[in-house]
Amino acid sequence: MTKKIKLKISARLLKKKLRKDSTGGSKHCRFCNNPELVTEIDYKNASFLRKFLTERGKILPARISGNACKYQKMVAREIKNARIMALLPFCATSY
Amino acid sequence: MLRYEILFLTVPEITGDEIESIKSYFLKSIRAAQGDMLSFERWGKYRLAYPVNKNDYGVYFLARFEVALENRDALLKDVRGAYIFKFNTLIMKNMIHRLDSEASLEYKRPESLEDSPSDVDSFLKKNEMEGLLKPKGGFRAKKTEDKSIVGGVAFEAEAAIIATKATVEDDIENSND
DSSP states (O other): OOOOOOOOOOHHHHHHHHHHHHTTSOOOOSSTTOHHHHTTOOTTOHHHHGGGBOTTSOBOOHHHHOOOHHHHHHHHHHHHHHHHTTSSOSSOOOO | OEEEEEEEEEOTTOOHHHHHHHHHHHHHHHHHTTOEEEEEEEEEEEEEEEEETTEEEEEEEEEEEEEOHHHHHHHHHHHHHIIIIISTTTEEEEEEEEEOSSSOSOOOOOOOTTTSOSSHHHHHHHTTOGGGOOOTTOSSSOOOOOOOOOSHHHHHHHHHHHHHHHHHHHHHHHHHO
């Protein structure tokens, strides 16, 4: 007789799994497999970079925008350059 | 040859002569370094994301040039020095950026205040939507009747005719006497 062994999953991991499923699965990066869009990441193209800012002018985290690490670093660098040239706000007070 | 671009922000009330002086100085220093000027563009007037030197508006310019590696450092030092000391009243901010020599020169920029229509009426006229134009005084306002203008040449002529009639009547009265 062989006993059936049940795998124990902790409540914390179960909750984590539920949370992941509730948000609609994994996000995908918009720049991966899209080289034309990568060329648009430029400090002069402020209207495109505005997509990666919050209402207050903060940079959106990759956790929310879904960018891959490589492209998130590129976007953040160009946003910081655009901020220096006053094309994008450091801190948006009115929205 | 290495390719560079300079984006600089000037005060909003910059004149054509001042732009020419900046451009000519820039050309002269590039030629001295045996480089090539690729483009010098005026983007237009923009509303800034935050006030710079108490200015809410500014004009952007983008200049691109090529220079050899040997003369690069001297040229960039010259250009930076000119922006800081010579044109410090005109140029508020500048940024020098290295470009990929094989990449295309096309780029996208945000829409300036001069590109976008200033008011709704001109936008509607431009895009052939004149039916949406609001009549003067609103939709509910009464139509104003055309008034003939009294005064000027017509008024003087009428006055002259009346005056001649009066004199004629006076003459007739006098003759009767």
